[in-house]
Amino acid sequence: MITLNKRAFTASALALAALAVTGTAHAQSALDDILKAKTIKIAVPTDYPPYGFVGIDLQPQGLDIDMAKLIADKLGVKLQMVPVISGNRIPYVQTKQVHLVISTLGKNAEREKVIDFTHAYSPFFQAVYGPKSLSIKSFADLGGKTIAVAKGAMEEQELVKVGPASMDFKRYEDQAASTAAFVAGQTQLIATSVSNAGLMAQKNPQLGAEFKLLIKDSPNFIGVAKGEPALRAKVNEIIVAAKADGTLDKMAQKWLGRAAGNLPLSE
Template structure:
């Protein structure tokens, strides 16, 4: 009985020791980054304008610029790690990346496995049109033709906000919606920031610009669970960049609108 009790106590101490060791290991990311003067940041390369490969075959986009800004503020080099939507969280969990900057929205499922910084950029659905077409409010859509993808979030929001006389033309997928706008079948397009960014990059002659916001869904930076020191440091960088107007400049460059009010 005494032997069993001692064994139980020993195993409990061992488990506690392992837990403490694990916690200590989990809190080394910031120290490791500062010692090596290098930070691994996962970014998208297939999701313009947030992350894509340019004509020079180098990653570029809003998320790439944000990764470079964080590295610069930390005084480190940045190692950009290309990821997809499917592997971006596993890369963080397996320490293949110190941070994930890849249009991550925050939800309960993700919060169960990783931590998040404050928001750094907007991800939104909006109304876009040529610079020459004045659209100051949704009332100005009256009598105009608007292309939208059937059943998408932007379709739902546009239906709520557009005047009854708006000529809403619904297409079966984003390619159909974009083609209709580019070919002049519709005057206005309601779509997501990524689709619009790609459209504008490929068709600069159209002079397309952001006009009206339909729905905002901000992006957050992913941090491994327990890495509170790194998360706090990155939050400091984001909030300072926000105060200095750097986030607005970045969003304006890639999304055609300022970052605006972002949740902290």
């Protein structure tokens, strides 16, 4: 009986060791698997302009789409895009249904417990937007201007700290209402997130609304499954090169109306 138990214990120990080795090998070979299959699976948004949305040609486009294409191109592999929404984007990469997630993903302590992050690749921000005909070069220029904001929104709270007291805030129930007011010409400017501004521009191209002033920046990072150091390092290498040669600035300018600027590096 004792011998049988010892044998069972030894067999179990060997099996667990084999699983550990297999798991380690798999974790270390993700980049090799991509290069061998000549395909990389990247989760992207398709309902969140200007980062990811479906164009009139029914093809995905946006900053996150361009970033996914850049990574695939630099790796010399085919890109397989997997549409995700806010709620499932982290589980998709966490369970390795995709190799990367590029979907306006901010980095915080809770997310860092379940996935890893690369260097930042693009800004996400709140800003003041207005027509090209209205010259706004500094926060002082907001004096006396009417600005649409959502009630209780961070945009107003931050603007109060840096703008003149003569700013005329028009407060609406939510982002949709404040956007509708600006589109209807009820205010001269709107303070909102870049994603809402992108949706507004997509639906109302006749407005010619443009980025005026940055209120607050919250950069986006690329998500990678835990235990994939080689893939993470390679993507970081691509990001650093794209930052150095101006590619990240060009992409941000194209889709967000401002350069990417000095994005933070991951640890």
